[in-house]
Amino acid sequence: MTDSVKSKVSSEEWQTRVDLAACYRAVAMYGWDDLIFTHISARVPGPDHHFLINPYGLMFDEVTASSLVKVDLHGNKVMESEYDINPAGFTIHSAVHEARDDAKCVLHLHTAEGVAVSILEEGLQPYSQQSLFPLASLSYHAYEGVALNPEEKVRLVRDLGDTQFMILRNHGLLTCADNIPDAFLFMFIMQRACEIQLKAQATGKPLIPIHSAILDGIRMQADQVTRQAGGSLAWPGIKRRVERRFPGYDK
Template identity: 50%
Template sequence: MENLQDKVSPEEWSRRVDLAAAFRLVALYGWDDLIFTHLSARVPGPEHHFLINPYQLMFEEVTASSLVKIDMDGQPVDDTAHIVNAAGFTIHSAIHMGREDAQAVLHLHTPHGQAVSAMSEGLLPHTQTAMIARHDIAYHEYEGIATDLEERERLVADLGSKNAMLLRNHGTLTCGDSVAAAFVRMYFLERACEAQVHMLAAGRNGLHTPPQGVAEKVEQQSSGPGVAMISQMLAWPALLRKLDRIDPAYKT
């Protein structure tokens, strides 16, 4: 694989490294789904170009140089030997084009995320993690495999100003003004879904409902620029160090 570091801008290379790291982390946490689902990021600059995974690579194989640069129609901008799943970009292109602040979009098909997306009540406010994630969640009804470009308008409308979404009967989605922000949001959402599946396996009747007003308090405590700074300046560098100890090849 050719190393592209000297062939792209420093800003694009930095975004490539972060997105490749996100793929490796998704694989590390067991959130991947063979070669399916996508993570994407906007390429810095005036062009509406995006980075996405080559369709044929496992997430654990993705590197900064292997990411494919595509346009708003999901077509490669540069010559590439990699395959791109244009249909898979339908969801991502909707969010990127509809939300200028959506620099990164992550979409997963984990068993826990799919399970909660299929529950009529959605994410329940019964754990601290769920309360951190829940206030920022939107819902989108399932319309079949996302190949219909007309669905993009409905996706954007349903997401609104939220930064996370449960795609009904489908999976989870997060976005952010950086790969770091989108990934940390996904971490909390997936952990909340996992906890809910375990919690409900023990039976609904025995659940303890948090006191009235606590969910709103947690929303205030887990919102704002301070929390975003923790994700960007503390959690994300720690995750990169974790990857570096395991295999730093994602940066090539």
């Protein structure tokens, strides 16, 4: 199957497939997956608005470059595949991809820590250096139930605006970026910020937030801050770690 898919797509699409499959396995490697119930999507390079998403039913550590399903903005398959996708799962992703041309990759997770922070009325707080990256470009979206209503897409896009980090209330975390490495690193940083916040709050001791003047300065330089996150620098090492733990993603 690998050879048949690779021979039918451009070298640019194949590289996107390899990186997206590595991203799925990296999520599994860090224990952020939720069986088969979250998604990472990436736009296929080129003029068509086509996207790659996971085959519904495969665990994240089973996803390969050739098994990723290519769909249009409506979730219709545009390339033959033995696999189907989760239409409800693509609702959020298609909304972001359609509204944001810069959102080449959209990563959505249901980690325990991310959901826990999404439930807190105060949301993510500036308690750690890690929190400054998402807080520089963070939005919230109220819970409307399982994402089956296409009308929710309008409200989600409105809430997202031009931010790259989103907390979906009572639901989880979302990041978007113009490439897969940055989308993954954004999620790594936001997930770590949530973990640190919950650990600090669990002590029951008084907490020292980062001074508002520092936070305001970070927000004023949001584009520069997110560009300096370093996804492209970290990504080769992440892929090497994935290859050691879950080899074969590039098949």
